[in-house]
Amino acid sequence: MDSENWNQRYAGSDYVWTVTANQFVEQHLCDLAPGTAIDLGAGEGRNAVWLAQRGWDVTAVDFSDVGLAKAKRLATEHHVHVEVVCADATTYEPEEPVDLVVLAYLQIDATGRRTVLERAATWLRPGGTVFVIAHDRSNVTDGYGGPPAAAVCYSVGETVEALAGLTIERAEVAERTVVNDDGVHTALDTLVIAVRPAA
Numbered sequence: 001m002d003s004e005n006w007n008q009r010y011a012g013s014d015y016v017w018t019v020t021a022n023q024f025v026e027q028h029l030c031d032l033a034p035g036t037a038i039d040l041g042a043g044e045g046r047n048a049v050w051l052a053q054r055g056w057d058v059t060a061v062d063f064s065d066v067g068l069a070k071a072k073r074l075a076t077e078h079h080v081h082v083e084v085v086c087a088d089a090t091t092y093e094p095e096e097p098v099d100l101v102v103l104a105y106l107q108i109d110a111t112g113r114r115t116v117l118e119r120a121a122t123w124l125r126p127g128g129t130v131f132v133i134a135h136d137r138s139n140v141t142d143g144y145g146g147p148p149a150a151a152v153c154y155s156v157g158e159t160v161e162a163l164a165g166l167t168i169e170r171a172e173v174a175e176r177t178v179v180n181d182d183g184v185h186t187a188l189d190t191l192v193i194a195v196r197p198a199a
């Protein structure tokens, strides 16, 4: 989907996604000492706001200005500041190295995935972390929800490969429980946590 499609999707006043952070973001980043962070493909800002609440200096990057306006709103509602930048994730470049890059459900094609992962790895300060959570390719056939097109889904192997040079701390297909009116479901996510070795 291009930015115009995403703008249309975000056009209503209600939030499209939950306003609480992704469960794996909370689980794996809650003990990380705050610093500077980029949330790439931040959408309506649920993860960026959660990080800001924990003391992170966060820049939310997305190519949907409508999504980012809602991220700003969510930040205001939670009395925190989140810097927003409207840019394409495949060409965006931060001004300075950062301590954390979050990619949460940035479902784009294989070339785009490789580009953003390789670039994100270069943005880290020594000791900095890239955190990837995304719909896994296996979710298309064996999991719940998410995009039906495998072409925009991640795999653990390709994600680890694109983050070459970083130390892989965690790399797995994580099961995410989804509870809705239809019942309880299991979604399958690629989860990779990679750290730039200290200088």
Ligand SMILES: C[S@@+](CC[C@H](N)C(=O)[O-])C[C@H]1O[C@@H](n2cnc3c(N)ncnc32)[C@H](O)[C@@H]1O
Pocket: 003, 006, 017, 022, 040, 041, 042, 043, 044, 045, 046, 047, 061, 062, 063, 064, 067, 087, 088, 089, 090, 103, 104, 105, 106, 107, 108
């Ligand atoms: C499924 S949403 C996830 C939003 C957010 N990360 C979250 O977890 O709630 C995917 C987001 O990626 C953004 N996006 C997709 N392709 C992008 C690109 N090439 N550059 C910047 N943002 C992009 C969309 O606008 C959308 O907000």
